[in-house]
Amino acid sequence: MNAPVHLPAAKVRPAPAQSLEKRRLQLYLVLLLGDVALIALGFATSGLLYRGEFGEFRAMLAGQLMLPLFLTLALYNGTYSLSSLESRRYGVQRMAVALLLSSALVNFIVFFARASTQLSRASFAIGLLISVLLLAGWRLIVSRQVQRRYSGRLQNVLVIDAGGPAVNLPGAYRVHAAQLDLRPDPADPQALDRIGSAMRNMDRVIVSTREEDREAWVEVLRGSGVTGELASEAIARIDALGLERHAASNLTTLLISRGPLRIRDRVVKRAFDLALSTIALVLLAVPLALVAVAIKLDDGGPVLFRQRRMGRANRFFDIWKFRTMRVDAADSDGAVSTGREDERVTRVGRFLRASSIDELPQLMNILLGQMSFVGPRPHAIGSQAGSRLFWDIDRRYSQRHSLKPGLTGLAQVRGLRGATETEEHLAARLQADLEYAARWSLWQDCLIMLRTARVIVHERAY
Structure with a gap:
């Protein structure tokens, strides 16, 4: 029972499946x-x-x-x-x-x-x-x-299409309210009987309805004896997580967002970042100093490059990198992605980018609590995919900011790094970032850090 099953209008009774x-x-x-x-x-x-x-x-x-x-x-x-x-x-x-x-x-x-x-x-x-x-x-x-x-499913699920948004559930039965004359009229016993016949032997019923019929379907579903759900355009647009009932004020609200990490998880992740960044800065002190000297000797400009990025909770912070471009060609907004043969990149900078060493000053961002070792990579404010700003391409983009940005991330270990030349490139990275946030664990962070060693030198690192 993998494909949706459509019930013909002449067979409203009996129901299409036995109760599971x-x-x-x-x-x-x-x-x-x-x-x-x-x-x-x-x-x-x-x-x-x-x-x-x-x-x-x-x-x-x-x-x-x-x-x-x-x-x-x-x-x-x-x-x-x-x-x-x-x-x-x-x-x-x-x-x-x-x-x-x-x-x-x-x-x-x-x-x-x-x-x-x-x-x-x-x-x-x-x-x-x-x-x-x-x-x-x-x-x-x-x-x-x-x-x-x-077929792996032990519930009979029925979708009633009553003029609302499309509901695509593999394995669900589907009926069209208009074809079977399923009207949510609590005052019409015949109408209620038709709906009851369509719902018989179902464990879960989802009604996709118009806004004006929503309350009527609520009353019908509450008397159906099954798990009933409503899908409507308003709910689909809001993408709510659930309902919250506040007994003291007799108020019901839609739960719109929830931090991906509980306080215990945040403490564990922060302790991990703090310990590891401290150790890394001590061990890498001499190599970092040598890189700074090489940058200074190359063109005499500043060693570090600072750029404003957006971090956790949509707040700005200044990210630190080793400078890899000429001083007169620095792009503070990141509006132009770096290309493979970008003339703005210095000789030393080309090596630092290819080896990802230019990112190491972000250990200070981690130590200060602005970043984490693993998380969605923070993008420059003016970053574009094709000719559109990142935020304009997908409305879910800001959901990346529910976590601290990372020195590395799930998208990076999947090879999704370098210039975002098309909107598809951004969509793939965004999907990886949202997947990471939904499945966070310290063990996953450790695995991503180990896998990062394989992509430090990468064909798209330029």
Whole structure:
């Protein structure tokens, strides 16, 4: 069920698909019972491997202590949820978290109960490892069955086209309100019956409607007994993240933006930047001094070039680079991208650009908290793609400024660097920057920094 399904007007009743709700419940139960059996098998096997006795008493005792804790945590953290069934990766992550937390609780309980002599740490560790592997493999089997039998989707989704914006959802059923005479009239039982027939056996219904019909569809959906959603031109233009209800003032607002990093993430990222930039400046002090001398000897001009850029929260800051162009040809706004044989670039500057050494003074920007090691690269205020300013090409451009700009970034390690000669070049970079912001983790930052070593010297570095 990968392509949208259109229902003919003559077949409003019965609905086009059977409910998958019972199937989901059955799969949850199968998954849970399989987990119970495999955890028992894992700890029974650990007794065999460690003491040569399958189902050895102390190993099984550890498994019996952990099992109810695991099931409690698993039911709470989404191990048995729709997301776990539709995404193998999500399901394995949730399962692993529940297993590790339950094992930690077992050790905590055993320590305070002074019952450590009753358990073998080695057989417990082996049993835990085997259980993780068995449960991960079990989820692979279940995931393949879900993919094979249900095309990876365990929800029936219906899109009702009622004159609103286009809604393209792979695998969704689709009907046209005008063709089936689906009118959101709470005072007309016949109209309500037609809508109910179209929605039957659906888990989720999305109505794409005109502004004037929005409130009527709200009333109909609230009486439908399914998860109902509205799509309208106004909502599509605003691109809201959700609703916020303020009980104290009886106010409902649209949530428009949210910082990509929580305060804990910002503290971790800043501590990482601060420690690494300090170490780098100390280790690179002599090479940086030699570069400064080479620039000075080349044409006698200033060593550093300062340019205004836009940083986090749309605030200006001055970025520092080693000067690579003639003093009389400096482009303070960055309106003209540097070309491959750009006559403005000095002899020393050409080497610094090709090796990316000209960017190293930005370590001071990182130390001052204006930049980060990894983030969207800050563009000059007058930067253009083709003949248009960056900000005029895509309305999402300013979303890059939700994070501190970086010395390197996801776009750079994908080879998206150098001059933005076309609007497509900018679109590719913007997509990479938004992807980075949506998936930030310290581990991703470390990977990007390691991958940066491969693109320091690059064919578009000029």
